Amino acid sequence: MDTQETIKQQVTTHPVVLYMKGTPQAPQCGFSAHAVKVLNACGVNNLFAVNVLAEPEFRQGIKEYSNWPTIPQLYINGEFIGGSDIVTEMYQSGELQKLLQEKKDQAAS
Amino acid sequence: MNSTSTVELITQKLAILEPQQIRIVDESARHAGHAGARTGGGHYLLTIVSPKFAGKSSLARHRLVYDALREMMHKNIHALSLKAYTPEEFDLIPTH
Numbered sequence: 621m622d623t624q625e626t627i628k629q630q631v632t633t634h635p636v637v638l639y640m641k642g643t644p645q646a647p648q649c650g651f652s653a654h655a656v657k658v659l660n661a662c663g664v665n666n667l668f669a670v671n672v673l674a675e676p677e678f679r680q681g682i683k684e685y686s687n688w689p690t691i692p693q694l695y696i697n698g699e700f701i702g703g704s705d706i707v708t709e710m711y712q713s714g715e716l717q718k719l720l721q722e723k724k725d726q727a728a729s
Numbered sequence: 730m731n732s733t734s735t736v737e738l739i740t741q742k743l744a745i746l747e748p749q750q751i752r753i754v755d756e757s758a759r760h761a762g763h764a765g766a767r768t769g770g771g772h773y774l775l776t777i778v779s780p781k782f783a784g785k786s787s788l789a790r791h792r793l794v795y796d797a798l799r800e801m802m803h804k805n806i807h808a809l810s811l812k813a814y815t816p817e818e819f820d821l822i823p824t825h
Contacts, residue, residue, distance in 0.1 A: 690795075703791070705812070706788060
């Protein structure tokens, strides 16, 4: 399977996916660390994280997939949500919590 | 790399968005030495105010900025913190 197909499978089979530098336990970049912190604050306990430093094919591949030039990148139920700034903005407005809760409710029903 | 010229270049590239205001803070020094900064690109904090953002989501606004800066991303720019406002939104921010 090529990288683009693998990414598509990852973002569609896992409800919350973060492409990041480092791991949630040991982020290697301030922006990635921040995205993890926000997701933790939202109570996300099913995060699927891809460390693009450990898996270099995703580092370029994810930028092509979303046509978005930076990492981290957050996906919820297959949909590209944004990078660190947008995730923070959506958390501050409560939009992110709402979105995550909606997806959780959909999965439960 | 001369960071002053990168800031000027960013400003020139963003002219296409007809911004009313642009603020660019070069934060490269704060990140010097971390693993991701090795490629040499700088870290910038950008605030941009443009009527072209009206009716657009954050995602769409960020895409407009990234598109304008496309050839600079990952060459001169390693990381960009971005705040994109319409003039009306910007006026409502209590402390500019």
